[in-house]
Amino acid sequence: MSTPPRRALATDLDGTLIPLDGNAQNQRDLRALGERLKSGGVGLVFVTGRHFSSVQQAMGEHHLPTPEAIICDVGTSVFEGGGDGRFQPVQAYAQHLGEIIAPMPIGELRSRLESIEGLRAQEDEKQGPFKLSYYADADALPGLAERVQRLLDQWDAPYSLIHSVDPFNNDGLLDLLPRGVSKAHALDWWVERCGWDNRDVVFCGDSGNDLAALTAGYNAVVVGNASRKLARQVYDAHRDAGWRNRLCLPNAAATSGVLAGAGWFGLVAFEQTPPEPMGATPVSASKTHFRVWAPKCKSVSVEIGEPGDAVRHELTPGEDGCFAGFASAAPGDKYSYLLEGPIARPDPVSRRQPDGVHGPSEVVDPNAFPWTDAEWRGVAKRDLVIYELHIGSFTEEGTFRAAIERLPELVELGATAVEVMPVAQSPGKWNWGYDGVNLYAVTHNYGTPDDFRTLVDACHAAGLAVLLDVVYNHLGPEGNYLGEFGPYFSRKHHTPWGSAVNYDGRRSDPVRRWVVENALYWLRDLHLDGLRLDAVHFMHDDSEHTILDEIRAATLEFEQRSGRAIHLIGESNVYDERLLASVGGLKGYDAIWSDCLMHSIYTHASPDFKLTNREYHGTHNLLEAMEHGYLYESSQYVRVAREALGGDLPDRSYIGSLVTALQTHDAVGNHPEGKRLHQLASKDYQRSAAAIMLLYPSIPLLFMGEESAVEAPFPFFADFHDRGLRRAVDRGRIAEYPHHDWSNAPLPSERKSFRISKCADPKLQDPQMRAWYQQLLTLRRHGLAAGWLTPDAMRCEHDTESHVFKLHYSNADGGVTVLARLTPNDHDAQPIEIELPGEVLMSSLETEVNGGQAVLRPNQAVVVGPPAG
Incomplete structure (x- = not known):
């Protein structure tokens, strides 16, 4: 036996090394692979289920490069090349197998x-x-x-x-x-015989009988035509074993995937063109390209590795204010940028901050995750039922992966989309997320970027779309180092939370690209189905083509290219018809938030339930909010000036583009103790109000725990390393809502505020409330399918004396009517008798019916349909 090469490519044949029928690129890549393996002195081993004569036939038919060894017959034969093109059985291996089956020879088994x-x-x-x-x-x-x-x-x-x-x-x-013999077993035996280290071998495969070899500790390549189930099995095995950078998942199929994998692990050489994206872009398992926009700096270096053992690499300046260069760095390696001195800063487009906002960034391979959602096409806007959740509070563990366990609950409830509160890296250990400073980095408090991908993939498998709350109006006050790199912040615009982002000032184009690319990053790299843009009225931009327009154009292009439904939702405190309107041939935002109906319901129960700085006046506003979705005029705020609309309100079809809710993170969290509606009013009041909200022709949003009247509160919480910031946030929260009693409220900076928000414990939940929500959402689906749950078919009424609010939907069968009696907290209300316009379909409380009359108790909702027969 000749001395084997120290590095080797081991590969399956069918579906892997052998070109797919009619694939010209596979043919070209096969020739390139053979030439590069030979010039690089890299060994080649076939590992196949074929028998030996079939392997020889394939070598001639497909012009395969000559291997040093052939492992065939599913690992029961090993042949060694002699250098003259001939192969001989390896007798030592045959003796090894003979010892295994000695108790029952093959003939006896046959x-x-x-x-x-x-x-x-x-x-x-x-x-x-x-x-x-x-x-x-x-x-x-x-x-x-x-x-x-x-x-x-x-x-x-x-x-x-x-x-x-x-x-x-x-x-x-x-x-x-x-027993125990497989392709992997034979490869292990051969590798040991050759004296190789597992990391010197790259194994490529495409099918289930390659699984053992793909998970045996070698550098593994699962080619693009392999099933995603196999890719996920291999990924999970590597993850569970704690192996880093031993798996490559090329998009290319068969031979082309083998070539790509061999290049990724450095078995063959490629000419590397600098990638265009900003940040750290891995180009192989050991090399990364760095690019950073830092026009304020004369020089920038990248420091790679742990503090005290880091290697510094000077980046090359470009004319556009960028600095770039290749350096030895692998996915998982930490790095920081040095800006004209010894102070290290995180990457403005860091994909991960494993040590928080002040620590180094981490190189992340965006293509290393085995997605299984190739057939996913999203959820149509009409079918959206959004469930808003905070990852840290949704489960006891507070992680992306833990959230997966609760997805069946959401599907059973009737939700069709999950809206995740912001996950961009923010300071401290607990945070609502609106203080994010690393907009591309998934916060390490909830898991890794791949953990988030796992959650998204699981949601899609369950039929749930995933929306993300993103903040593009400002950045948090701690760990915000962007101003040291370039003019990221505006000199003329401000927000209530600090400096506005520079969308229209000097050198704002790269800042705009930074934000637009961030939106695409979430949609493309993490497969999200849409974004909810926080407080868009504070995304100040005096440009003719605003940043909101630019995000709209980029996401529409992505939607058309990806072939799946993408939703853009703007949170605006005013009805902004420009967001919903088509601009320059581009469709408008899918939806905008409207909390007028919610706050009217709160203040109808009691004027003390004022959970926003805007004015609402309960009963006076509630009917108008039902009628129009928004309040168009109020005593202090003008939502939409009637003059701007020619004195008339617009056609109500826009109501289908409003996101409305009975509870949101703000509505609950703006109460000092984070109390929920049923805790402020009553469970009966919530049930009755839910009938209006969930059978309203807008896009409904539920806040986590609402559906089961969970007793866990959701107060505002925010953690900072800086003690001064913690004190300032505590004081500022109290000053923002001085009319509330804060004497029993936990402070935002206290860990208790976060701990008490955990809402997964079944003992804190009301199954009867959940059952009512399920009934309402089932009827909602029926109404959408039947075509009667539309703004055009809706008529709203209100009886002042009885406090009965009515939603009536007319259709060919006579219509469906929601009767919701919402009794203010200070009323000593008694049951009343009402005439029913049909049969009772569902009721929030037990209903007494006598002929066409029914008794309606305080805070009871009844849904009535056409008479039976």
């Missing part, structure tokens, strides 16, 4: 299996001295495999069974191999 109906022996050339192979009907394969395995266990036979369906002809295949 005899014992002859009587099993449905097993058909494969051709003689596909059998071997250590392998039995059978065909079976694909439909019967699982049952046959189970029966054979039971017999093997009964006989204590020294054999393993593997079975699969041939993807090319749909034949069921069963192979019996010496």
Whole structure:
């Protein structure tokens, strides 16, 4: 045996190294791969289920490069090349297998299996001295495999069974191999014989019988045509083993994927063109390209590694204010930028901050996750039922992965979309998320970027869209180092939370690109289905083509390219028809937030329930909010000037583009103690109000825990490293709402504020409230499908004396009517008798019906449909 090369490519053949039929790129890449392996002195090993003669046939037919060794017959044969193109069996391996099956030779096993109906022996050339192979009907394969395995266990036979369906002809295949023997077993034996380290070997595969080798500790490549289920299995195994940078998931199929994987792990050389994206872009398992926009600096270096053991690399300046260059850095490595001195700063487009806002950034490979949602096309706007949640509070663990366990609850409830409160890296250990400073970095408090991807992938598998709350009007006060790099902040605009982002000042174009690319980052790299833009009225921009327009154009282009529904939602305190209108041929934002109906419901219960700085006057506003979605005029604020609309209100079809809610993070969190509606009013009041909200023709949003009247509050909480900031936030919160009693309220900076917000404990939940919400959402789906739940079909009424609010939807069957009696807290109300316009479909409380009359209790809702028959 000649001395083997120290590095080697081990690869499956069918579906992996062998070009796919008709794929010209595969053919070209096969030639390039052979040439580069040879010039680089890299060894080649075939690892295949084919028998030896079939391998030789494939080598000639497909012009495969000559390997040093051939592992075939599903790992039961090893052949070694002699340098002259001839291959000889490796007798030491045959002796090894013979020792395994000595208690029951292959002939005896064949005899014992002859009587099993449905097993058909494969051709003689596909059998071997250590392998039995059978065909079976694909439909019967699982049952046959189970029966054979039971017999093997009964006989204590020294054999393993593997079975699969041939993807090319749909034949069921069963192979019996010496116990523990597989392609992986044979490769392990060969690697040990050659004296290689596992990290010197790259294994490429595409099917289930490659799984063991792909998870054996080698550098692994799962080619793009492999099932995503296999890719996920391999990914999970590497993750569980704690291996870093041993897996490559190229998009390219078969041969092209092998070439890409060999290049990623450095087996073959590629000419590397500098990538365009800002930030740290890995180009191989050991090399990364860095690009940063820093027009305020004369020089920028990147420092890679842990403090005290870091390597510094000077970046090359460009004419556009950017500094860039390649450096030795792998995914998972930490890095910081040095701006004309010894002070290290995080990357403005950091994808991860493992040590928080003040620490170094981390190189992240955006292509290393095995998505399984290729068929996902999103949720249509009309079907949106949004469930808003805070990752840290939604489960006891407070992580992305823990949230997956609760997804079935949301599906059963009737939600169709999850809206996640901001997850951009913010200071401290607990935060609502609106103090984010690293807009591209998923906060380390909830997990890694891939953990977030896992949650998104799981949501899509469950039929749930995922929306993300993003903040583009300001950045948080701590860890905000962007001003040291360039003019990220405006000199003429301000927000209540600090400096506004520079969208229209000097050198604002790169800042605009930074934000637009961030929006695309969430949609493209994390597969999100939409964004809710926080407080868009503070995204100050005097440009003719505003940043809101630019985000709209970029996301629309992405939506058309991706083929899935993407939703843009703007949070505006005023009805802004410009957001919903088409601009320059581009469709408007899908929706805008409207909390007028919610605050009217709160202040109808009691004027003390004032949870916003805007004025609302309960009953006076509630009917108008029902009628129009927004309040158009009020005593202190003008939402929309009637003069601007020619004195008339617009057509009500826009109501379908409003996001309305009974509770939101702000409505609950603006109360000093974070009390929910049922705690301020009553559960009956919430049930009755929910009937209006969930059967209203807008886009409904539920805040986590609302559906089960959870007793866990949701006060405002924010953690900072800086003690002065903590004190300032505590004082500022009290000053913002001076009319509230703060004597029993936990301070935002106290850990208690975060801990008491956990809402997953079933003991804190009301199953009857949840059942009512499920009923309402079921009827909502029916109304949408039947076509009666629309703004045009809606009529609103109110009886002042009884406090009965009515939503009536007319249709060919006579219509559906929601009767919601909302009794203010200070009223000593009694049951009343009302005339029913039809049969009771559902009721929030037990209903007494006598003929066409019904008794309506205080805070009771009844939904009435056409008379039976």
